[in-house]
Amino acid sequence: MSRDASRNMPGNTRREPISDTQLLLSISIFVFIGMYALAIIIWGGGFSRPQQLFDMLNNNAYLIILSCGLTIVMIAGGIDISVGGVTALVVMACVVGLETQGQSVGASMLMAVGIGLAFGVVQGYLVSYLNIQPFIVTLAGMFFARGLTTIVSVEPRTVKNAAFLALKDARIEIPWLGYTAKNGSLIPGRIEGGVIVALILVALVYIMLKRTRLGRNLYAVGGNAQSALMLGVNVRRTRFMSYIICGLLAGIGGFVFLTHTAAGNATNAAGAEMNAIASSIIGGTLLSGGVGNVIGSLFGTLILSTIKSIVQASGLRDPWWQSITTGAMLCIFILLQSIVLSNRSKGRLSRKLTRGALGQ
Amino acid sequence: MKNDIRQSGRSRNDFTQLLIPIIAIVSLFVFNMLRDPSFFSIALTVNNEGNYVLAGNLISILNSASELAILAMGMTLVTSSSGGQDISVGATAAIAGSVFVSALRNGNITPPVVLLGFLACCAVSILVGAFNGVLVAVFKIQPMIATLILFTSGRSIAYWINGGATPTVSSPIIKAIGGFIPGVPVPTPVFIVIICCLAFFLLFKWTNLGFYTQVVGINQRAAHLNGINSTWIKILTFMILGICVAIAGCIRVSRLGLINHETILAEIEMDAILAVAIGGNALSGGKFKMSGSLIGAYAIQALTTTLYAMKVSSMEIKAYKAVVIILMVFIGSPVVKDTTNRLLRKLTTKKIPAIIERS
Amino acid sequence: MQNDIVLSMKKICKTFPGVRALHDVDFTLRKGEIHAVMGENGAGKSTLIKVLTGVYQKDSGTINIEGADGEITIRSPQEAQKYGISTVYQEIMLCPNLTVAENIYIGRYKDPIIQWRKTYKESGKILESLGIPANPKQQLGSCSLAVQQMVAIARAVDMDCKVLILDEPTSSLDEKEVKMIFTLMRNLRSRGVGILFVTHFLEQVYEVCDRITVLRNGELVGEYEIESLPKVKLVEKMIGKTLDDLSLIHKKEEAYKEDTAPAYEAVGLSSNVCTNSFDFKIYKGEINGFTGLLGSGRSECVRAIFGADKVSGGEVRIGGKKTRINKPIEAMNKGIGYLPEDRKQDGIIEDLSVRENIILALQVMKGFFKPFTRSEAEAYANEFIKSLGIKTPSADTPIKSLSGGNQQKVILARWLLTHPQYLILDEPTRGIDIGTKVEIQKLVLKLAEEGVSVTFISSEIEEMLRTCSRLIVMRDRSIVGELRGDEITQDKVMSTIAKGSERDEE
Known part of the structure; x- marks a missing residue:
């Protein structure tokens, strides 16, 4: 409150309270580090090798990209559940393009981006300019993409295009982060190209959110759309942009998925949208909009895959354990966030009250 | 609430709310009429058990929409009270179905055993509903996120209950529940839906559930100050949805005679939410109209059946469904509505002076 | 004096379906003045402001503003901003999840890339020059309402506004905070900004304004210098009758x-x-x-x-x-009955009908398993719509489409229906017109006579x-x-x- 601030300002070293976004981000980073450290202590071996982390990144590069897109949409107060479907469609379309149409790798990349953009544009238009509920629009988008995938090809297919396979097998090798295998040879740390793409995209999105007009408008629209409108933000265009970027990222994510698997299947990336949403939430993005961070989403993805690795490492090999523990962790995480945020707002309330009491 | 910039003031009356789903069903029927009038033929045939039963696309729509209709009704309540949706209904149905099946596999399947199995499965899904409800109402977590937990793990829990198998049940009673009661030509699930509708009707008539739910959904603080326990109302709506899930799960298990945790009622949560939205209910909660959701559910099934009749494969159906959904919401969208209203008004205002001149 | 005028609106008309909101209203704003627009609820104040800010389009009439040649049309808030018209609303129209500095600049960044250091430095300067006690890096949601309101004003000032519209900025502030806002307003007046001030508090008008324009039923009553219009006269002009009503209110001593x-x-x-x-x-x-x-x-x-x-x-x-x-x-x-302070947040169930809003409390007392029949509810609602004179098209109308005063009457009816022995009324007259205020005060006295205790x-x-x-x-x-x-x-x-x-x- 005013008096509080005026009292604090002169002597105070301009310490501003940590924002909700930063708070939630730091929680997820700490949890990731804590969990990983715990895994190293208990199971050692695999977890202490950097390759374990690299594999997690390699397997989830596409998911990181998808959750970047979702983070953007969620910050602007929307939701996009079509990303998994778009990924599957892109994968299938590229496989068919590469195999039967004789497409070049570059052309299929363009096609991937084009499909993603097309979904983004149509969904974004329907949501932002026609005011249709985003859940319904993107649900239809998901149905459409999944349906189209089977129309493109029902049969699972693999890519045999030489140029593509070269791209797929390209690895960045980091010898000093490698480990010595049982037979004595040094196996360097290996990172797939998709991971680099994902990390670059995370950085780009981070800069976009933090430093560009569009990024700040996204936060404003998600925080309070009515206010943002009154403040002169073009709310519709901002929402539109969020879906376009999300669609674009889903397209890229699809191609990255393909470089990891080199195979198309109608059930590819099943449930990816929910995993991406979960990653964003764990990373501190609120579904209600206005609060979120893309770095958090990266850590969210890593937390989810660490859970998987831990479940495997702890010998729970029955297939159901993995998703049950994921669910349990998700539950703990969501509760933790809810408790932290509500305590925070309570703290704010009591501060307000004491200020009111001291004020006059 | 803050996410949508609301169209100012204009209240939609009851009829316009139901207009979209009704138009959808009618236009589907007209389309089928033009395409192939035999779509509507209903025949009395003899099924494998030697009963006389009705068969035909209309019966098939009525029959196969049953689970969806029941879930849509429950989903409407949850949507209204919490302003969000339960995306775990499919997974919960898998759990409920597994409990039902494992209860039946312990001995002879007699009516009391079936009833007990059903009650057990109701108890479990009410418990699941309460879990979701507590997360939403007590811990103030958005419903979609709270139910994401069971969405992720529910089917695995079902798998765990089944011990990793896809157990089957077979008994005349189960067949009667999922198919036809001997001597009755109408499928049993249709009657179950009617019973559910009746139950909801009486629930709204004899209790204040509908009224309180809307009050809580629209203004929770005011609800509190007027003595309504909004936490309890929210949990209650989730528990009622739990019962709906149990019923839907049991119908589906009885229909198939087995439970497959992966595929039972897969993605039905999406359809249920869609039914609520097509019924003209705001997904942000508040005022609701259950009949809208019900008609919405049948509209979705009518679409699916039409597509099946056109020999579209079950996977491809999704793409066509998406197009129709988009068309529907496009027609129903506020912007399009306003534009057409404005056009209509322009037309009428132009006409009136012309008429006056002539007279 | 002609060149002193920054804004002139002439013969403004605006009609909504069934309502004539503004009819031939003139409004003139001069440089460096604080000009109050007064009127009861439904007099057309907010419509006038919305026409000026481009939320509504006027049906006819002309708007001229200094710096623009000839007539202008304002189609959106953004366009209004371009002409130098800024608005600060009663409900704070800022984004609580952004920092103070961002709230000053959002929506008007020129470059696509944001330079944070510059943003913080310049917003710090603005805040300091206006004497606003806020840290630019602070999240806005953690500031008090008054500071948030002042940040909104700072934003408007920084946009080189010629016309600043303050739409009830003080209604949720305490006296000390109001004083801070007034200091800021006077500061701006001395810089030559024309301020259009809307408030329900008469004292505040006389404390800070130079001129008053009075509206009634969508029509202009007149424009007055503050000195030439004593308070009683102003109230008369606003409600269109002499203030006998008020003097009729007598409390019974120690009843x-x-x-x-x-x-x-x-x-x-x-x-x-x-x-x-x-x-x-x-x-x-x-x-x-x-x-x-x-x-x-x-x-x-x-x-x-x-x-x-x-x-x-x-x-x-x-x-x-x-x-x-x-x-x-x-x-x-x-x-015990309790009419809450914040009508919108704690009182009305906005999408539900007047009828449902009236019976709510009694229904809850009666119990979950004993709903009223439709005819019972209708009878209760109609009784109070009549006895309190609630202006509504029907009992089925959603309460959100009623005016503030009538909404308040509905909430009152809700509690009167429970026949309380003890009724708590927290700010029952806030933000409603004088006519209704008097009615509510009379009602309170009548209730006490009937033996109800009232706080x-x-x-x-x-x-x-x-x-x-x-x-x-x-x-x-x-x-x-x-x-x-x-x-x-x-x-x-x-x-x-x-x-x-x-x-x-x-």
Whole structure:
């Protein structure tokens, strides 16, 4: 409150309270580090090798990209559940393009981006300019993409295009982060190209959110759309942009998925949208909009895959354990966030009250 | 609430709310009429058990929409009270179905055993509903996120209950529940839906559930100050949805005679939410109209059946469904509505002076 | 003097389906003046502002603004901003999740890339030059309402606005905060900004304004210099009749007896937001009031009585019998009604009909399993629509489409329907027109005559002076005095509040 601030300002070293976004981000980073450290202590071996982390990144590069897109949409107060479907469609379309149409790798990349953009544009238009509920629009988008995938090809297919396979097998090798295998040879740390793409995209999105007009408008629209409108933000265009970027990222994510698997299947990336949403939430993005961070989403993805690795490492090999523990962790995480945020707002309330009491 | 910039003031009356789903069903029927009038033929045939039963696309729509209709009704309540949706209904149905099946596999399947199995499965899904409800109402977590937990793990829990198998049940009673009661030509699930509708009707008539739910959904603080326990109302709506899930799960298990945790009622949560939205209910909660959701559910099934009749494969159906959904919401969208209203008004205002001149 | 004029609106008309909101309204704003637009609810103030800010399009009429050649049309808030028209609303139209600095600049960044250092530095300068106590890097949501309001004004000022519209910026602020806003307004006036000020508080108009334009029923009554228009005249012009009504309000002195047990008595009551425990009692047929500045804890006290917050301690007696009230429903069942301070947030169920809003409290008391039949509900609703004169097309109309005053009447009807023995009215007259205010005050007096105990809270002390026979004075969340009978005068109230502060410092 005013008096509080005026009292604090002169002597105070301009310490501003940590924002909700930063708070939630730091929680997820700490949890990731804590969990990983715990895994190293208990199971050692695999977890202490950097390759374990690299594999997690390699397997989830596409998911990181998808959750970047979702983070953007969620910050602007929307939701996009079509990303998994778009990924599957892109994968299938590229496989068919590469195999039967004789497409070049570059052309299929363009096609991937084009499909993603097309979904983004149509969904974004329907949501932002026609005011249709985003859940319904993107649900239809998901149905459409999944349906189209089977129309493109029902049969699972693999890519045999030489140029593509070269791209797929390209690895960045980091010898000093490698480990010595049982037979004595040094196996360097290996990172797939998709991971680099994902990390670059995370950085780009981070800069976009933090430093560009569009990024700040996204936060404003998600925080309070009515206010943002009154403040002169073009709310519709901002929402539109969020879906376009999300669609674009889903397209890229699809191609990255393909470089990891080199195979198309109608059930590819099943449930990816929910995993991406979960990653964003764990990373501190609120579904209600206005609060979120893309770095958090990266850590969210890593937390989810660490859970998987831990479940495997702890010998729970029955297939159901993995998703049950994921669910349990998700539950703990969501509760933790809810408790932290509500305590925070309570703290704010009591501060307000004491200020009111001291004020006059 | 803050996410949508609301169209100012204009209240939609009851009829316009139901207009979209009704138009959808009618236009589907007209389309089928033009395409192939035999779509509507209903025949009395003899099924494998030697009963006389009705068969035909209309019966098939009525029959196969049953689970969806029941879930849509429950989903409407949850949507209204919490302003969000339960995306775990499919997974919960898998759990409920597994409990039902494992209860039946312990001995002879007699009516009391079936009833007990059903009650057990109701108890479990009410418990699941309460879990979701507590997360939403007590811990103030958005419903979609709270139910994401069971969405992720529910089917695995079902798998765990089944011990990793896809157990089957077979008994005349189960067949009667999922198919036809001997001597009755109408499928049993249709009657179950009617019973559910009746139950909801009486629930709204004899209790204040509908009224309180809307009050809580629209203004929770005011609800509190007027003595309504909004936490309890929210949990209650989730528990009622739990019962709906149990019923839907049991119908589906009885229909198939087995439970497959992966595929039972897969993605039905999406359809249920869609039914609520097509019924003209705001997904942000508040005022609701259950009949809208019900008609919405049948509209979705009518679409699916039409597509099946056109020999579209079950996977491809999704793409066509998406197009129709988009068309529907496009027609129903506020912007399009306003534009057409404005056009209509322009037309009428132009006409009136012309008429006056002539007279 | 012609070139002094920054804004002139002539013959503005605006019609909504079925309502003539503005009819041939003129409005002129000069450089460096604070110009109040006054009128009852529905007089057309907000429509006028919305036409000016481009939220609505005018049907006819002309708008001229300094710096633009000829007539201008304003189609959107953005366009209004381009012409130098900025608005600060009662409800803060900023983004609480962004920093103070961002709220000043969002929506008008010129470059696609943001330079944070520059943003913080320049916003710091603006805040400092206007004397606003906020840190640019602070999240806006963590600032007080007054500071948020001031940030909104700072934003407008930084946009080189020629016309600043303040739409009830003070209605949720306490007196001290209002003073801060006024200092800021005078500061801006001296810089030559034309300020259009809308408020319901007459005192504030006379404290800070230079000129008044009065509207009534969508038509212009006239434009007046502040000196030439005494308060009584202004009110007359606003409601279109002389103020006899007000003088008709007489309270009956000491209509209640103190020798019987109090209708309600609390000892050492406290709640989780009203942490200082307090004693309180009220007799049958008594009207008492809690007074004190906003934030002095008056609302928190009555909320504790009603059990609206978590009650943390104390003893409650009703009619001499010991009892417990921990939840609103318990209070309701013991014959207590509570009309909350914030009508929109705590009172109305906006999408539901007037009928459902009226029967709500009684329905809850009757029980979950005993809903009213449609005809019962209709009868109750129609009874109160008639007796309170609620202006609504029908009982089925959603309450959100009613005007503020009529919404308030609906909430009142909701509680009257429960036939309370003790009715708590927290700011029942805030933000509603004078006509309705008078009606509500009369109603309160009538209720007391019928034997209902009433606790009345209002920011306008005059209202309380007119109605209450006992005033409890609060400061800093505790009771600092009690006035009764002849003691109840404005001076006495003020001095009690002031004395309280002296005692604190000792």
